[in-house]
Amino acid sequence: MAPPILKLDDIRLSFGGTPLLAGAGLQVELGDRICLVGRNGSGKSTLMKIAAGLVEPQSGEVFRHPASTIRYLEQAPDFAGHTTVQAYAEAGLAPGDDAYRVTYLLEHLGLTGEEDPARLSGGEARRAALARVMAPEPDILMLDEPTNHLDLPTIEWLEEELRKTRSALVLISHDRRFLEKVSTATVWLDRGVSRRLDRGFGHFESWRDEVLEAEELEQHKLGKAIEREEHWLRYGVTARRKRNVRRLGELQTMRSAYRGHQGPQGSVQAKVSEAQESGKLVIEAEAITKSYEGRAIVSSFSMRVHRGDRIGLVGPNGAGKTTLLKMLIGELEPDSGTVGLGTNLDIATLDQKREDLNPEDTLSHYLTDGRGETLLVNGEQRHVAGYMKDFLFQPEQIRTPIKNLSGGERARLMLARIMAKPSNLLILDEPTNDLDLETLDLLQEIVSGYNGTVILVSHDRDFLDRTVTSTLAPASPETPDGRWIEYAGGYSDMLTQRKGAQDERRRLGKQEKSRSDATPTAPEAGKNKSKLSFKQKFALENLPQEMAKAEADIAAREQKMADPALFTKDPTGFNRLAKELEKLREDLTRMEEEWLELEMLREEIEGAG
Structure with missing residues (x-):
């Protein structure tokens, strides 16, 4: 076994009260791909900062190989002294490092390098920090929530980049799919101590x-x-x-x-407060459009949202997901077209920017709107301290200002408020940011079991697959042009349907090319054959009927799969239809190619005669 390049042993740290770390450890060897998991507040980020040398433990042993290099992704990067993002990222390079790596990374992270660091959004600052820590390809790369504020294409690019890197990785993330694809070992931090599993995150929960x-x-x-x-x-x-x-x-x-003995930290115990049933038709959009500075964000989009639908919006940053969402719920007027909202709608909204939070508010004041110390939840009066406990807040936090909460605690607090408010239409814009895995599980159960209607924007592929009944995505994800398409099922189902459509386009393109390339030539085949065989003549006569039947079968299945409710009502049947559709398309392609070859052969023989 190779010697470790980083080892933490019996690490202890307390900020008063229950120790945060009570004998935790972490060992990193060359080539490791470690995900660090645990509840919000379990000390994951603190342990990572100790490993990076940014925080000193109260006791324990810390060993870092003297020749090893470590880079740590900061949650709040310091841009002081840097006039451009390029300069900030290049400042992380060591002598001999390849400066082109910075340009390459910035380009794939959606930055030019000329941006003014003082004017960056939170997401842009995170991407700039990623470029800075990844460019040197250090011996150990420590990434705390690297996928936050990244869109799906960038997350998928980052997965591939991390799989190729020579750096050992230590990762903290709420994104299950990301951890499953990147990690090969798991360290679980629980009640102050750590346990290691030498397998990736996909095996962790069992x-x-x-x-x-x-x-x-x-x-x-x-x-x-x-x-x-x-x-x-x-x-x-x-x-x-x-x-x-x-x-x-x-x-x-x-x-x-x-x-x-302290058992595992309790799970969030919560149930959403549901209002009276809305009308059957919740939203009807007719040919709505929206453009900014001459660029189409939404182009002639129409759809109907029915009660019980759970719709996910996906796409690259800047594609217009939030704009489309706001038009659908009436918060933003379209340039043209109409949006009609159904009857008896009670809307609850979780905003991705957490703008609803006043950092000076206390938890109690925020949850009760300043109306004493009780709130109404599902028709029942609850004391705010007891309700907070359902969301893993301690009673002594009742007077804590929101500004003192971690990102995960703020996300949990907003969920607590939304669930207390009666609603029949949930609007969730990036709801999974900063949530730990257990709270994500709870949110998944709430969304899946909600009797009302849900529209959500998310970059979390696993969450989308587990919750939504249909997915809205740009028709052209690489170069969004304002056209949006609704696909039945979750994110993975959308990819399957897109692949089928792309295969169909390629098939038609090949067929057209074959026809254009088919020029009369000397019938070499005719030298050996003067006529078609009986089998060939039979196939030539019967293939058109078989192709027509296959096309009808394909159209019938496509029509069934176009029903967004099918995936919810019968996921097994949906998957069966998808497999049948793929097989029918393959058969149709084979028959068309066979018929084309036979038809060309017939023309050659007749021309030779």
Whole structure:
């Protein structure tokens, strides 16, 4: 086994109260691809900062190989002293590093390098910081939430880039699909200590459940052992003048371990408050358009949203997802066309910029709108402290200003407020940002089981696949031109349908090319053949009917799959139809090519005659 280039052992750190880190560790070897997982507030970012040398632990051993280089992705990069993004990114290079790497990375991250760092948005600042830390290709690359504010094409590019890098990786991310594709080892930080699984994130959740089940069993056994020892103390051998002091000491130790055991941090317990049922037709958009500075964002788009639909909007940054969303719910007027909203709509909105948060507000004031210390949830009066506990906030945080919360805690707080408000139309703009995996699971269950209508914008592929019934995406994702298409199913289903459409276009293009290339030549085949065989004549006569039948079968299945409700009602049937459609298209392509070859051969023979 290769020696580690970074090792943390028995790391301890406390900010008062329950220790944040109570014996945590981390070991990194060359080529490692480690994802660091755990609940919000479990100390993941702190442990990573200790590894990067930015925070000192109170105790424990830290070893960094003297010759190794480490780069850490800052959440709030410092651009002081840099006039352009290019200069900021190049400042992270060491002597001998390739400066072209900066240009390459900035280009793929959607930046020119000429931007003024003082005017960057949060997402642009994150991308600039990514370019700075990735350009030197350090021995260890530490990335804390690298996919936040990145669009799907950039996330998929980043996955490939990280898989190719020579750097060892330590990653923190809420994006399941990203972790599954990049990681080969998992470190779980839980209740201040760490456990390592030498397999990627795809195996983590089943392993975690096994660990917690074994822990619960051990705790149960310990409780039974304490009961037996207490029984012995009371009713055991009485002839002895003294109790067995050693055994009594062991009992005290067991009692201490049993009482001091902290189970895993509780899961969020919440249920959305639903208003009265809306009308069947929730939104009707007719030929709506929107342009900015001559560029089409939405071009003649029409759709109907029915009660119970769960629609996901995807696309690259700048494609117009939020603009389209705001037009659909009436917050933004289209340049032309009309949008009609249905009856009895109660809308709850989660904004990606978290603009609804006043940093000076306390948690209690924010959740109750300043109306005392109770709020109405599902028709029931709840004390704000008890309701906060459902979302893993401690009672002592009731007077905590929002500005003191982490990003994940702020996201949880906004979810708590939205779920308390009665609604039948949920609007979620990047709802998964900063949420830990367990809270993501809860949000997934809420969206999937919501009786109303949901429209959401997300770059989280796994979340989309698990929740939405249809997906809206630009018709041309590489160069958005304002055209949008609705696909049945989630993100993966959209990719499958797009691939089928692309294959069909390629097939038609090949067919057209074959026809244009088919020029009369000397019938060499005719030298050996004077006429078609019986089998060839039969195929030439019957293939048109078979092709027509295949085209009808394809059209019938495409019509069925165009129903957005099909995926929700019958996902198995949807997948079966998709496979049948793919097979029919392959058969049709084969028959067309066979018919074309036979027709050309017939013309050659007749011309030779």
